[in-house]
Amino acid sequence: MRARLVLLIVGIAFLALAPLVATAFDQLFYIDLLRRVMIFAIAALSLNLILGYGGMVSFGHAAYLGIGGYAVAILAHHGIHNGFLQLGVAVGASALVALVIGAISIRTSGIYFIMITLAFTQMLYFLGISLDAYGGDDGLRLAARSDLGGLVDLGNSTAFYYLVFAVMIAFLYLIHRIVNSRFGMVIRASNSNEARTRAIGFSPYPYRLAAFVIAGAMCGVAGYLFVNHTAYLTPDFMHWTRSGEIMFMVILGGIGTSVGPILGAFVLLLLEDLLSGMTGFVGQHWQLFIGLFLVLVVLFAKRGLAGLLPGAQRND
Amino acid sequence: MNAILFVEQTLNGLQFGVTLFLMAAGLTLVFGIMNMVNLAHGAMYMVGAYLAVAATQWTGSYLAGVLLALVGTLLVGVVTEVVALRTLYERDHLDQVLATFGLILFFNELVAIIWGRAALFSDLPQALSGHIELVTNLRYPVYRLMIIIVGLLVALLLWYVVTRTRLGMLIRAGASNRTMVSALGINIRLLYTIVFGFGAALAGLAGVMAGPIYAVQPGMGELILIQVFVVIVIGGIGSIRGALAGAIIVGMVDTMGRAFLKPALGALISPTAAEAAGPALASMLIYLLMAVVLALRPEGLFPARGH
Numbered sequence: 001m002r003a004r005l006v007l008l009i010v011g012i013a014f015l016a017l018a019p020l021v022a023t024a025f026d027q028l029f030y031i032d033l034l035r036r037v038m039i040f041a042i043a044a045l046s047l048n049l050i051l052g053y054g055g056m057v058s059f060g061h062a063a064y065l066g067i068g069g070y071a072v073a074i075l076a077h078h079g080i081h082n083g084f085l086q087l088g089v090a091v092g093a094s095a096l097v098a099l100v101i102g103a104i105s106i107r108t109s110g111i112y113f114i115m116i117t118l119a120f121t122q123m124l125y126f127l128g129i130s131l132d133a134y135g136g137d138d139g140l141r142l143a144a145r146s147d148l149g150g151l152v153d154l155g156n157s158t159a160f161y162y163l164v165f166a167v168m169i170a171f172l173y174l175i176h177r178i179v180n181s182r183f184g185m186v187i188r189a190s191n192s193n194e195a196r197t198r199a200i201g202f203s204p205y206p207y208r209l210a211a212f213v214i215a216g217a218m219c220g221v222a223g224y225l226f227v228n229h230t231a232y233l234t235p236d237f238m239h240w241t242r243s244g245e246i247m248f249m250v251i252l253g254g255i256g257t258s259v260g261p262i263l264g265a266f267v268l269l270l271l272e273d274l275l276s277g278m279t280g281f282v283g284q285h286w287q288l289f290i291g292l293f294l295v296l297v298v299l300f301a302k303r304g305l306a307g308l309l310p311g312a313q314r315n316d
Numbered sequence: 317m318n319a320i321l322f323v324e325q326t327l328n329g330l331q332f333g334v335t336l337f338l339m340a341a342g343l344t345l346v347f348g349i350m351n352m353v354n355l356a357h358g359a360m361y362m363v364g365a366y367l368a369v370a371a372t373q374w375t376g377s378y379l380a381g382v383l384l385a386l387v388g389t390l391l392v393g394v395v396t397e398v399v400a401l402r403t404l405y406e407r408d409h410l411d412q413v414l415a416t417f418g419l420i421l422f423f424n425e426l427v428a429i430i431w432g433r434a435a436l437f438s439d440l441p442q443a444l445s446g447h448i449e450l451v452t453n454l455r456y457p458v459y460r461l462m463i464i465i466v467g468l469l470v471a472l473l474l475w476y477v478v479t480r481t482r483l484g485m486l487i488r489a490g491a492s493n494r495t496m497v498s499a500l501g502i503n504i505r506l507l508y509t510i511v512f513g514f515g516a517a518l519a520g521l522a523g524v525m526a527g528p529i530y531a532v533q534p535g536m537g538e539l540i541l542i543q544v545f546v547v548i549v550i551g552g553i554g555s556i557r558g559a560l561a562g563a564i565i566v567g568m569v570d571t572m573g574r575a576f577l578k579p580a581l582g583a584l585i586s587p588t589a590a591e592a593a594g595p596a597l598a599s600m601l602i603y604l605l606m607a608v609v610l611a612l613r614p615e616g617l618f619p620a621r622g623h
Contacts (some may be wrong), residue, residue: 057410104607108614111353111409115549116610122542123603130596240542244417251414288425294418295400298411 008259015165019158031157032229037269038164039225044249044261045171046218051247052256053179054211055191056106059114060121061246063101064094064216066128066238068223073233074134076143083146083154090224091217097124098216102209121238128235139234146228154228164225168262171218176258178214187211252297254306263305320454325575326568331460333567334467338522339544340551340559341474342515348491348554350405350508355416356396357519357544358537359423364389364520365527365536366427369438378441385524386517393516397509405508424534435531463525470518471560478556487511491554543570546606552616561618566602573598 015034022030043065050056071090080086101120105113129137145154154160178184190197190204197204227233236242245268253264271293275286282289301307343357367388372381400419404412439445440459447455478484486507489497498504523537530536547566551558578594585593609617 051410057413059413104611108610111347111553112549112610112614114353114409114413115545116607118542119546119549119603119606123600123607126599126603127596130599240538241417244414247410248414248417251410255410285425285429287421288429291418291421291423291425294421295415298407298415298418299400299403302411 011259011262012169019161023158028157031161033270033273035157035161035164036226036229037266038168038262039222039229040246040249040269041262041265042164042168042171042225043219043222043246044253044265045168045175046215046222047246048250048256048261049175049178049218050208050211050215051250052260053184053191054187054208056208056212057114057247058105058117058212058215058243059240059247060101060117060119060243061215061219062238062240062242063121063124064098064219065223065226065242065246066124066235067094067097068220068225069227069233069237070128070134070223071220072146072224072227073140073142076146077134077140079143081144081147083148086146087221087224090220094220094223095213095217098213099209102212102216106205106208106212118240118243121240121243125235125238125240128238135233137235139232139236142227142231142233145231146224160228164229167221167225171221172258172262178211179258183207183210248294252304254304257304257306260304260306267305321575323451323454324456325571327456327460327464328575329568329571330564331463331467331567332571333564334464334471335522335526336540336544336547336567337467337471337560337563338518338525339540340547340563341471341556342512342518343544344548344551344554344556344559345487345491345511346515347548349487349494349511352401352405353409353412353416354401355413355541356401356419356423357515358541359420360389360393360516360519360537361523361526361540362427362532362534362537363392363423364517364523365532366431366436366523367520368524368527369436369532370431372438378444382524386520389520389523390513390517393520394509394513396516397512401512402505402508420538428534433534435533437531438528440528459528466521466525470521474556483510543602546602548616550606550609550616552619555616555618558616558618562616566605569605570598570602573601577601 015038018034019031022028043061046064047058047061050058068090071093072086075081075086075089101117105116105120108116134140148154152159152163154163179188186197186202186204186207190202190207194204223237226237249264249268250261251264252268253262254260268290272286272290275282275289277283278286297304339357339361342360343354346352346354346357364385368381368385370381371384371388372378375381375384396419400415404415444459444462446458448458448461449455476484478487486497486502489502490504490507490511494504497507522540526536526540543566547562548559549562550565551560551562574595577598578591581594581597582591
């Protein structure tokens with residue numbers, strides 16, 4: 001356990017110091033790269049709450065990334081740049097959409113659940129494509145980044161980096177608290193044995209739905225940050241391959257582990273960046289290697305990267 | 317509503333429906349028998365389309381090209397099953413979704429390496445490229461008509477194989493109780509490979525036939541794959557009957573929605589609002605249908621028996 005704690009502290013210290021180092025060596029590109037990675041880590045963290053702990057295999061988590069993004073972009077399009085208001089709308093809209101999708105999807109299970117969450121996200125994706133007033137297929141340039149008053153200037157690369165970093169750490173802690181609360185116990189219990197959970201007097205449905213809504217709202221925050229990061233919104237925020245990627249981050253890092261999703265996001269996105277930056281055959285066809293990597297990880301590294309770290313508990 | 321237009325769109329819907337059915341048949345069997353989610357099924361559709369274009373150019377004959385493409389897709393399917401997917405049958409759905417998602421990326425990039433990223437267009441033989449006058453004033457492309465006929469013939473053939481042959485009996489038995497089938501001395505692994513291979517070949521056939529209508533390009537299998545998932549979820553996973561019904565329903569609803577929703581909405585609400593909402597609603601229609609079906613009948617319309 002101690003080795004894991006040391007690794008966690010080293011990781012956090014690295015991320016906290018990274019912008020200073022990057023600035024010192026004038027490699028500002030890395031600040032942007034790590035910021036993007038951390039935004040996806042937030043999305044993966046939120047998915048892990050329902051996928052890892054709740055056993056709900058949502059194949060449509062990119063929907064909330066899109067809702068968060070559209071909330072900011074549409075408000076900005078109409079001249080409303082107040083970042084707090086935008087954040088409120090992004091979180092509220094994501095939670096509301098998650099409530100509707102969850103209320104229907106959670107009645108089903110297994111493969112039907114995977115398919116119905118995918119179908120709902122496809123619906124939103126096509127809705128985004130047909131919203132011609134907001135860019136339709138081509139997307140929409142963000143007129144200005146969210147205005148967070150004097151608090152954080154999102155135009156400042158480093159300041160924005162630390163905001164994303166803070167949100168990620170806060171969510172990591174929040175999910176840790178949720179999972180270990182009475183509420184989280186019920187979520188985990190109904191994942192490992194639904195019949196027994198019912199037998200001791202809990203109906204899983206409302207608990208699962210609540211977790212689904214929390215995860216949606218958290219991913220909405222990731223969408224809010226992501227659209228500010230790219231400064232450009234496209235329906236591709238909600239593309240189904242994006243949902244697949246977020247899901248893969250969770251699995252790669254280690255399903256149902258606290259820091260696993262963050263680890264997964266880092267490894268996948270940095271690997272993608274590394275491969276696509278290479279010259280020649282590898283750089284041109286990097287997706288071939290990512291695809292193979294994905295297959296191999298699923299076939300051979302069942303417990304994910306967190307399972308390889310020292311002190312990993314064996315509970316199966 | 318114009319009657320000729322309506323008949324024409326009905327035929328288009330039927331044509332899209334049978335294409336969906338060819339894909340859905342393999343996918344639903346793999347679901348039903350191996351309990352396996354196979355996202356890479358769309359890749360087989362793409363492989364079929366590419367192989368048909370390449371083999372037609374190579375042999376100079378459309379028919380030879382089509383046959384070679386079918387055999388080729390069958391082989392690709394068998395190899396994929398033996399190398400990668402076989403070990404996934406016992407895993408949970410999550411692992412299957414991710415591994416086959418990886419295969420999609422792999423196959424998309426593989427065809428891009430071999431044939432390039434630009435879309436390919438293939439020519440039809442003279443005999444299939446014209447129009448035929450079905451009734452007065454309704455001229456319909458021969459090729460689309462042929463797709464409908466081939467699709468219905470394949471459906472009939474599948475029905476015969478599944479209900480009237482020994483192989484079909486094994487397939488049905490495998491779907492209802494795997495352990496019992498292998499206890500009776502049937503080589504279940506071989507059966508799985510056969511089912512997977514022929515499922516891939518059917519997807520390949522769908523791709524071969526779709527090639528001349530849509531562009532042949534990397535990633536072409538993905539959109540139709542998701543639509544096929546809608547089909548089998550509506551029809552009931554594991555059921556061929558359900559796949560056929562679901563495919564026709566989805567094909568019709570999608571085609572009719574795209575053709576008539578905008579004018580129909582225009583009559584109800586203002587034309588400008590219909591202009592905006594019509595296409596959006598039309599592309600969401602089948603997903604809405606699926607949500608409604610799942611909310612009312614979570615097992616689909618024709619659930620497979622024996623589960």
